[in-house]
Amino acid sequence: MSGLTPDAIMLGLGELVKLLPIAFALIVVIELFTWFLCAKIIRTKFTLAYVMLAPGIVGVMALIVFPFFYNMFLAFSNMSMTKFLTFSASLQIGLQNLIDVFTVPVLQRTNIGTLIIRTIIWTFVNVFFHVTLGMFLGILLNRPLKLKNVYKSLLILPWAVPEVITSLTWRNEFHYQYGFVNIILKSIGLEPIMWFQDPFWAMISCIFVNIWLGVPFMMVITLGGLQSIPQDYYDVAQIDGAGGWKQFVNITLPLLRPILTPATALGIIWTFNKFNVIYLMYQGGPIEGTHILITAMFSAIFENYRYGFGAMYSLVLFVMLLGISSIYYKIAGGFKEVSE
Amino acid sequence: MSKNLSKNLTLDEQIQKRTMSKKKTYWKAGDTPLQRLFINIILIFASLLAIYPILRLLTVSLRPVDMLLTTDLRIIPEGATLNNFIALFTERDFLLWLWNSVVIAFGTVVLSLFLSTTAAYAFARWRFPGYRLGQIFVMTQQMLPAGMLLLPIYIIATRLRLTNTYTGIIIAYACGSIPFSMLLLKGYFESIPKELEEAAHVDGATTLQSFTKILLPLATPAISITGLFAFMNCWNEFMMARVMLQKNSLYTWPLGIRILQSQFNTTWGQYAAASILVAVPVMALFLWSSKYIVSGLTLGGVKD
Numbered sequence: 001m002s003g004l005t006p007d008a009i010m011l012g013l014g015e016l017v018k019l020l021p022i023a024f025a026l027i028v029v030i031e032l033f034t035w036f037l038c039a040k041i042i043r044t045k046f047t048l049a050y051v052m053l054a055p056g057i058v059g060v061m062a063l064i065v066f067p068f069f070y071n072m073f074l075a076f077s078n079m080s081m082t083k084f085l086t087f088s089a090s091l092q093i094g095l096q097n098l099i100d101v102f103t104v105p106v107l108q109r110t111n112i113g114t115l116i117i118r119t120i121i122w123t124f125v126n127v128f129f130h131v132t133l134g135m136f137l138g139i140l141l142n143r144p145l146k147l148k149n150v151y152k153s154l155l156i157l158p159w160a161v162p163e164v165i166t167s168l169t170w171r172n173e174f175h176y177q178y179g180f181v182n183i184i185l186k187s188i189g190l191e192p193i194m195w196f197q198d199p200f201w202a203m204i205s206c207i208f209v210n211i212w213l214g215v216p217f218m219m220v221i222t223l224g225g226l227q228s229i230p231q232d233y234y235d236v237a238q239i240d241g242a243g244g245w246k247q248f249v250n251i252t253l254p255l256l257r258p259i260l261t262p263a264t265a266l267g268i269i270w271t272f273n274k275f276n277v278i279y280l281m282y283q284g285g286p287i288e289g290t291h292i293l294i295t296a297m298f299s300a301i302f303e304n305y306r307y308g309f310g311a312m313y314s315l316v317l318f319v320m321l322l323g324i325s326s327i328y329y330k331i332a333g334g335f336k337e338v339s340e
Numbered sequence: 341m342s343k344n345l346s347k348n349l350t351l352d353e354q355i356q357k358r359t360m361s362k363k364k365t366y367w368k369a370g371d372t373p374l375q376r377l378f379i380n381i382i383l384i385f386a387s388l389l390a391i392y393p394i395l396r397l398l399t400v401s402l403r404p405v406d407m408l409l410t411t412d413l414r415i416i417p418e419g420a421t422l423n424n425f426i427a428l429f430t431e432r433d434f435l436l437w438l439w440n441s442v443v444i445a446f447g448t449v450v451l452s453l454f455l456s457t458t459a460a461y462a463f464a465r466w467r468f469p470g471y472r473l474g475q476i477f478v479m480t481q482q483m484l485p486a487g488m489l490l491l492p493i494y495i496i497a498t499r500l501r502l503t504n505t506y507t508g509i510i511i512a513y514a515c516g517s518i519p520f521s522m523l524l525l526k527g528y529f530e531s532i533p534k535e536l537e538e539a540a541h542v543d544g545a546t547t548l549q550s551f552t553k554i555l556l557p558l559a560t561p562a563i564s565i566t567g568l569f570a571f572m573n574c575w576n577e578f579m580m581a582r583v584m585l586q587k588n589s590l591y592t593w594p595l596g597i598r599i600l601q602s603q604f605n606t607t608w609g610q611y612a613a614a615s616i617l618v619a620v621p622v623m624a625l626f627l628w629s630s631k632y633i634v635s636g637l638t639l640g641g642v643k644d
Contacts, residue, residue, distance in 0.1 A: 003433035008589065012443035015506040023451055046468040048547055053474075056459030056518050063515035064481060067492035074492060137386055140379050147380075153627060154387040157394060160626035162576040164594040165615045168601045169393055172400075172608065180396055212389070220630070273486040275579055280598070294486055301491050302583055310491060317485040325483040 027055040074311035081305030097312035106296045106313065107304065110288045119292040122207065123271045129211045130267055131260065134218025139252070141219070142226045152223075159216035167280035170209040174281075181205075199289020202282050206290050210277045214270075218263065225259035226252070265328035272321065293317055394619070401425065401612035424609035425617070434614055436589065437596035443506055444513070444592060445575050451514035452521055452570045453563060459518070460525030461551060478519045487579050489516075494583050509584045513574040521566045528562035529555065565632045572625070593618055 034054040038047040076094030079087035105111045141152060158166070173179040174195040182192035195205045229252065237247045275294050278284060284291035284299055291299065297317060301310035395415055402420040428434040463474065493512055494503065502508030532555060540550040556563075578594045585591060591599075597618070600611035 003436035004439050008436055008439065012439060012506060016443060016447050019447060019507045019510060020450060024454070027454060044469075046466055049462040049466040049468045052458035052462040056455045056522065059455045059515040060477075060518050063493065063512060064489065064519075067489040067496065068484075070492040070496065071489065074495070079495075137383070140383055143379060145376075145379065145383070147383075151383045151387055155383075155390050156627065156630060157623060158390050160623040160630075161394065161619050162594070162622055164576060164578050164597065165397075165619050166393075168598065168611070169397055169615060172601065172611075173393060173396060180392075212393075216390075269483070275486050280578070297485070298487055298490075298579065307491060307495070314485060314488045314491070318483070318488060321483050321485055322480075 030054045030058055071311050071314065074308060075315050077308045077311075079307040079311075081307075087308070093308065094312065097309050098316075100309055101313050101316055104309075106300050107284075107288050107291065110291060110296065112293075112313075112316075115291060115293050115296050118203075119272065119294075122203075122210075122292050123268055125207055126210050126214060126271045126274075127264060127267045130214040130218045130271075131264055133211070133215045135222045135256070135260070137215065137219045138222025138226060139248075141223055155219060156216045158212050159214075159220075163213070163276040164280060166213055167209065167277050170205070170212075171281045174205045196282065197286055199286055202286055202290050206278055206281050209281065210271065210274060213277065214267065218260075218267065221259060221263045222256060225256045228259075229255045262328075265325075269321065269325060269328070272324070293320075397612045397615050397619070399612075400609055401616050403609050405609060424613040428610050428613050428617070432600070432610060432614075433588070433591070433596060434593075434617075437591050437593040438618075440506075440585075440590055441575055441592040444510055445571050447506065447510035448513040448517070448574045449567045449570045451510060452517045453567050455514065456518050456521035456566070457525055457556075457559075457563060460522045461529050461555065463522065463526045464529035465547075478523060481519050490580060490583055493580075497584060503584055504587045504590055506590070509581065512580060512584065513577070514570075516580075517570045517573060521570055524566045524569070525559070525562060528559055532558055565629065568625070568629055568632075572622070575622070 031051050031054055034051045035047060038044050038050050044050070073089065075097060076091060077087050077089035078093050078097075079089075102112055106115060137155060141148060141155075145151065174181055176182060176192060176194055176196065179195075181195070185192050193201050195201050233251050233255075234247055237251060242250065272292075273294055274292075275298065278290055278292055278295045279298065282290050284295050294317070297310060297314055300306050300313060399415055399417055401424050402422070403417045404419045404421045404423060462468070463471070497503045497508045497512070500508075502511070536554055536558075537547075537550045540554055541547075545553065576594065577592075581592050581595055585595065593614070597611060597614050600607045600614060
């Protein structure tokens with residue numbers, strides 16, 4: 001018997017017993033201070049609002065805002081594992097880091113251009129299949145079926161499984177000899193594939209796993225959207241003699257758009273950010289062949305210990321995501337007019 | 341009998357009745373038996389694809405150690421045993437990993453709710469100076485690349501000696517979850533009619549009283565769901581834990597399970613057993629709350 005010893009239990013409880021009261025005391029102190037500041041010195045009528053906001057703001061400042069700016073500072077430094085305390089920072093180093101991001105390989109052999117292209121392919125293929133398959137299944141599920149709820153609960157399961165388990169399990173199942181994928185390939189007369197060895201097939205398997213993972217979300221979204229389309233539209237179309245495909249193109253698609261557009265945009269951001277699948281399947285290998293931008297950032301920082309460089313690289317990624325997201329908000333803004 | 345009844349109806353009513361019955365049967369009439377068969381086949385195939393990997397986990401977890409590496413595809417393997425599950429508890433630190441996850445998740449949920457509930461109420465109730473700034477912040481915060489803040493947080497935690505402690509990762513998780521929790525709760529507080537609070541004010545209650553006595557009790561379900569989200573997020577989280585917890589004795593289950601998976605040897609069965617034990621409760625929770633999860637996830641993106 002190992003692992004959960006009384007000591008380990010006490011360690012956990014002990015830290016909680018210390019942390020939570022201290023945190024609450026701190027929250028109260030922050031609130032009292034804010035109250036004093038707002039009611040006695042500034043004299044604003046929003047005193048209560050600020051008092052209620054203060055603890056949250058302090059938390060967000062300490063762990064989101066401050067780290068963000070600290071990260072910017074790190075981007076202008078040459079910090080690394082060996083120069084953890086003796087690093088230096090200057091504008092020049094920052095510029096050098098920025099140039100390095102675009103000219104020097106992010107890891108051992110892959111430079112950012114390759115990663116960008118791979119991330120675009122990864123995102124596009126994934127989201128394309130998420131939306132088409134999800135919509136397809138959603139439309140099928142919206143028809144009268146006896147086992148509708150059974151299908152629905154089964155089809156939603158891939159989304160419910162923790163991503164860590166999904167990725168590791170699929171990794172096992174892509175094993176050359178004992179994974180079920182190759183066993184099935186063999187049994188239908190195809191050549192088994194070396195998923196772990198060939199970067200191309202490794203990437204295909206990662207994409208497959210992520211498609212498996214992401215379809216249920218789009219399916220549920222589509223189902224929700226379909227239920228808000230009045231049946232009358234289809235009745236009228238039926239009377240006018242429009243067939244199934246015409247109804248789909250002229251009624252279903254346009255009316256699903258307001259829901260699917262933001263969901264798709266959200267899907268793009270999520271897929272761009274999908275760290276777990278890629279990292280847990282092959283750690284970006286073989287020969288760095290499955291790294292996307294996000295996983296390369298993690299590897300550069302926490303496996304190659306290039307802190308300064310990694311910080312600058314993460315800023316570049318941030319700008320990219322900001323660009324993608326601003327396009328998204330333009331589309332979503334258009335969506336709001338439709339929905340309200 | 342029905343003929344008699346329809347004769348008594350006016351013409352208008354008869355038309356209405358017919359169109360209504362047509363409406364109800366439209367889809368059924370639209371799908372011929374062949375189509376229905378086709379739809380069912382596709383859905384059965386898709387469902388199989390969705391659950392097969394999970395069933396495989398069960399299969400592998402039940403395999404005896406000497407039969408782990410086979411190309412057998414049966415669901416219940418030959419000579420099924422629970423040895424892998426037993427080994428998980430006797431030979432591995434599985435219980436410790438679960439305990440660590442529970443401690444961290446519990447601390448995170450409590451702290452996160454305390455930090456975000458009052459803030460959400462402030463955002464729902466007042467248009468104070470700085471409101472717009474807060475909105476912009478929540479929006480931009482969603483666009484940070486995953487793991488961008490990991491490095492600075494890691495360095496700060498190292499300086500404060502908070503790596504390899506529960507405290508460090510709890511604080512990091514809890515504060516990281518504030519924006520999303522706040523967004524969820526704000527939406528809920530806004531949906532509670534203002535009249536309720538106004539009535540309380542008429543009766544002489546202060547704003548603080550109406551918040552604690554009326555809104556908080558009403559919002560209990562929403563707060564529970566928000567807590568559930570925070571719980572699920574940190575329960576399943578891998579990246580931050582991988583960086584912040586390097587001591588084996590502090591590993592959460594995602595980190596621990598990875599040790600079991602790392603080689604293709606006897607631990608494959610134990611990995612599968614551990615996955616089943618973790619995944620089944622999470623899946624049950626997820627299915628139970630999936631309705632809220634969908635609206636919660638789209639809320640962040642759709643609403644401002």
